[in-house]
Amino acid sequence: MKTRGTRAPAVLRGVVLGIGALAFLFPFYYMVIGSLQREPDQSVAGAFPQPGNLTFENYVTIDARLDLVRSVINSGIFTGGVILCTVVFATLVGYALAVLQWRGRGAVFALAILVQVVPFQLLLIPLYVLIARSYGLADNYLGMILPFAISSTAVIIFRQYFLQLPQAIFEAARIDGASEIQLLTKIALPLVRPALVTVVLVTFIGPWNEFLWPFLITKRADLQPLAVSLANYLTNVANSTANPFGAVLAGAVVLVVPIAVLFVVFQRHFINTDVSSGVKG
Template sequence: MTATTPRVAPASSGRPARKRRKVDMSSPRQLSRGQAVLQGIVLTIGAIAFLFPFYYMVVGSLQAAPDTTVAGAFPNPANITVNNYININERINLGTGLISSGIFTGGVILCTVVFGMLAGYALSILQWRGRGTTFALALLVQVVPFQLLMVPLYVLIARNYGLADNYLGMILPFAINSTAVLIFRQYFLQIPKELFDAARIDGAGEFAVLRRIALPLVRPALVTVLLLTFIGPWNEFLWPFLITKEASMQPLAVSLANYISTVAASSTNPYGAILAGAVVLAAPVVVLFIAFQRYFTSTDIGSGVKG
C-alpha cells in the first residue's frame, strides 16, 4: 500500500484576499463633471446652429414687412401677421398642393416598402441562382443619376403609356428604391436562421415566415425606409414638373416653384409668402421625424433564439 501525503494548506498572511474587480467593457465610460458640462455646451451650440434656419423661416413667414437682416430673427410683435399664409393660399391653394404631395408620396412609400421588403428578403434569406449578380446590379443602380434616365422615362411613361397628368405616371419611376432593398437585406441578414428553420418545420410558407417572423424583427428598418423614402418624393420637383401640366395635380413643391417664378413679384410681401409656403412644405417632414425618432434604435434580434 502506498501512503498518501497530506496536502499542507498555504499559510495565511492574515490579510483578507482581494477580490478582482470585474471590468464591464460594454458599459460606457463615465464622464467627469467638467466633461459633461463641456459636452452639453457643444451639443447645445450645435442644436442652435441647426435649428436657427428653421426658426428664421417660421419668423420670416409671420412678418408683415420683410426684414432680411440679422435683427429680423427677433421681430417686433406689431409686425407679426398670418397674412402671408392667406396670400399664398389664394394664389396656389396650399390644401390642394398638400393633397397632391400626399398622394404622390404615399404611393411611392407603399411601392418602395412592399417591393423593397420582398426583394431584400429574397436577396438575404432565399437561396437561388443569380442572387449575387442581382445584388451587384442593385448596388450598380445607385451610381446611375436619375437625371440620366429622365428623358427615356418621360418618353416611355408620357408618350407610350399615356400617363401624363396622372398620379401613376408620377409614382412609377420611384416605385422601386435600391436603397430600401439594401436596408432590408442587411436587417434580414441579422436575423438568426434558426427562426426561419423553425417556422418552416412548423409548416409555414415563405410569405408566412416573412409576415410573422421577419417583419416584426425589422421594425427599425421599416421606419428608416419610410422616413428616407418620404423625404425624396415629398421634395421632388423636376419629375412632377415634367409629367404634370394641370395645376390641380401638381405637388406643393412644384406649385411653390411656379409661384416664385411667375406671381411672386406681384405680391405685396413675396419674401414672407415664399417662406410661408416653405413652412407648410417642411412641417409634415418635421412632424414625422419627431413622431418616429424613438424608433431609431437597434433591436436585440439575437434575443429571439435561446442559447
C-alpha cells in the same frame, strides 16, 4: 478634484453641442419668423421682429394663389404611393436576397448597389418618353409614382436586417408548413420593425421634396405637388404680391413641417435598431 475633473469635459461637451444645435435650428426659426412677418425684413434684425409685425396673412395669400391645401394633398398622394410601392417591393426583394437560396442572387445584390451610382437626372429623358408617350401617364398620379416605385436603398436596408435573423426560425416554420409569404409577413417583418420605420422615413423625404420629375410629368396645376406649386408661384406671381418673401417662406414652412414632425415622433426608432434584442425576446 477628481469629480470636477470628470465633470468639466461633460459640461464643455454640453456647451458645444448646445451652440451647434442653436446654429442648426436658427435657419428653421428664421424661416418661421419670416413667414409670419407682415413687412419683410431680410436683415439680421428681422430675426427678432416686433409683435405687431407678426401675422398669418402670408399663409392666406399663398393659399389663395396656389390652393395650398390641394397642393399638400397632391404631395401626400404622390408620397404615399411611393412609400407603399417601396415598402412592398423592397421587402419582397430584400427577403429574397437574404433568406431564399437561388442562383444569381449575389449578382442581383451587386446590381442593386451599382444602381445607386447612376444619377436620376440621366434617366429623366428615357423615363419621360416611356411614361408620358408610351404609357400615356402624363398628368397622372401613377405617372409621378412609377419612377420611384422601388428603391435600391430600401432593398439593401431590408436585406441587411433580414440577414441578422437566425435561419433556424425560418427552417422551423417551413417544417410546420408555413409558406414563404407567411414567413415574411408573420415572422420576418415583425422582427425588423426598425428597418420598416427607417425605410418609410427615408423614402418619405425624397418624393415629398421632389421637384424635377413632377414638374416634367405634370402640366395641370391641380395635380402638381407642393414643391412644384411653390416654384411656379415664385416664378409667375410672387412679384405681384405685397410680401413675396413672406409668402414663399410660408409655403416652405408647410413643406417642412410634416418631415420635422415625423422625425420627432419616430426618432427613437433610429436609436433602437438592435434586431437581436427582438429575436432573443
